[in-house]
Amino acid sequence: MSSKDQFIASIQKSYQTNQPTIHLGSAILNGEIISEARVNLPLRMMNRHGLVAGATGSGKTRTLQVLAEQLSAAGVPVFMSDIKGDLSGIAQPGKSNAAIEERAAALGITFEPRGFPVELYSLSGKKGSQMRATILEFGPVLLSKIFELNDTQSGVLAILFKYADDKDLPMVDLNDLKKVLSYLSEGPGAAEIKSDYGSISSSTAGTILRKIVALEQQGVSSIFGERSFDITDLINKVDGQGVISLLNISDVQDKPALFSTFMLSLLAELYQKLPEAGDLDKPKLVFFLDEAHLLFKDAPRAFQDQIEQVVRLIRSKGVGIFFCTQMAQDIPVSVLSQLGNRVQHVLRAFTPQDADALKQTVKTYPRSDYYAIDQILTTLGIGQALITVLNEKGIPTEVAATHLVPPMSVMGPMVQADYDNHVRQSDLYQKYKDPVDPESAYEMLTRRMEEHAKVEAQAKEEVQQTRQQKEEKGMISEVLASPLAKQIGREVVRGVFGMLFGKTTTSSRKKSGGLFGF
Structure with missing residues (x-):
């Protein structure tokens, strides 16, 4: 048997299965695309999580598109962020061209253009159905990441949440958070919390308040409030196809901590609300976290611990998570070790730091009899990737340099008119577009402070009257004497x-x- 035949046999043994799969492409050996050496990812292993990494312009976004399309076709809903706003074309059938036909022929497949059910969301409400979450749903750990607070300030934020929880004060939006902060730092609550919670210094309170105001001035405070997004709306199907939910963040991409943390809050809520599912033939939902390095940049330990917990435990709820970033080193080791499926696009080694990163990446791959991993990682073309996944038994597959299949939908955004029409026709757009202003901590504490002010004013008046009476009696006594x-x-x-x-x-x-x- 020739080395090529041995290679084909090895790939087929490693990747072929009778279970439903995602077809990623065909393996490459010595520059030749071998169509019969098909590289597949079993659907039942998608909730073992994964990583899509590679240099800018290497084709990561189109890989995410391919994964989302095939998951949808298999009836699995998908949620993913659209960083640049160029993924909405998934809703429309693609168009064939010479490059696509050439790729399809090399892979031994037929290009079949088709669109997929897409729901468009936005954090600002300008690019799709408004996504909101209450302050309480975010919690102190995620909010500390958004506000970029230090440990002391994060501790104070935790006190605000503990007090609000103990006193049944619903914190819905930023006004509620500011009111609780004011009440406990310089209002009547300052003396109340001193023994049980600890006092809050004016300097720390002022810093947190400035962070809140800065976020409000950036025009994204609308993400905090009611109606809060119902995570069950992510798990929908249309005509048997899973709905692809796209969060368009092109208008807030300069606020990375905000959108990355919001997506993590959705994952945390999924973990809390979904029932245990065990091992399924296919996941209930697959989450794609693009620009994942933003999640971990300057993240406090408590924040990283929360991510690790969600990644480790959410698998049992039937949810898979794929992180998308440039370097595997962008992901903490404790999280990276949980990612069983790897799609690594080309890496550049232009600097000493790049060379070190390349060495570290090579160490994360199984040994291969057919590739020098360090060489293949720097010579992959656009639309090619080095892949290893978990087979149906949970065993890592043979490493395969893979020529990836092309997306079947439009590789780009919808034209603006089609986009706007798609948003307006959505039932979820109508459901979430109008904010709701329930009675919450702001109103409750405002009344409490007004009552306190009345009591203080009355007491002050009584003291003044008593003083005046004493003064009058004193004057009479003085005159008589x-x-x-x-x-x-x-x-x-x-x-x-x-x-x-x-x-x-x-x-x-x-x-x-x-x-x-x-």
Whole structure:
């Protein structure tokens, strides 16, 4: 048997299965695309999570598109972020051209253009159905990441949440958060929390308030509030096809901590609300986290711990997560070790740092009898990737340099008119477009502070009246105690007693003509 035949046999043994699969492409050996050496990813292994990595322009976005299309066709819903707003074309059939036909022929497949059911979402509400979450749903750990707080400030934020939870104060939007902060730092609640929660310094409160105001000024405060997004809306099908939910963040891509953390909050909510599912033939939902390095950049340990917990445990809920980034090293080792499926596009080694990253990446792949991993990773073409996945038994497959299949839908955005029409026709757009303003912490604490102010004003008034009465009594006592008052008093007494006993002065008798006027 020739080395080529041995290679084909090895790939077929490693990747072929009777279970439903995602067809990724065909393996490459010595520059030749071998169509019969098909590289497949079993659907039942999609909830073992995965990584799509590679240099800018290497084709990562189109790989995500291929995965989303085939998952949808298999009846699996997909959620993914659309960083540049150029994935909406998934809703429309693609168009054949010479390059696509050449790729299809090399892979031994037929290019069949088709569109897929797509739901468009937006954090600002301008690019699709408005996605919101309450402050309470975000929690202190994720909010600390958005606000870029240090450990001390994060601890104070945790106090706000603990107090709100203990006192049944719903925190829905940023106004609620600001009101709780004000109430506990400089309002009536400052003395209340001192013994049980600890006091909040004015400097820390001021820093957190400035972070909140800065976020409001960026025009994205609308993501906090009601109606909160219902995660079950992500798990929908149309005509047996899984709905591909696209979060268009092209208008907030300069706020990476915001959108990456929002997506993580959705994952955390999925983990909390979905029932245990065990091992399924195919996942309930697959999550694609594009620009995943933004999740971990300058992330505090508590934040990383939460990601690790979600990745480790959400598999049992039937949810798969694929991280998409440039370098595998962008992902913490504790998370990377949970990603059983790897699609690695070309890596560049232009700098010493690139060379070190290449060496680290090579170490994460199984040994291959057919490839020098370090060489193949730097010579892959656009639309090619080095792949190893878990087979149906959970065993890592043979490493395969793979010529990937082309997407069947449009590789680009819908024209604006089609996009706007698609959004307006969505039932979910109508469901989420109008905000709801329920009674929450802001209203409750405002009333409490007003009542407190009334009580204080009344007490102050009573104190003032008491002081005034004392002052008036003091003035009378002072007057009565004066020499003049005493002299007047003596004269009055003499006059009274003189009248009673018929005694008057000589002068008075003369003036009156005697006591009885005679």
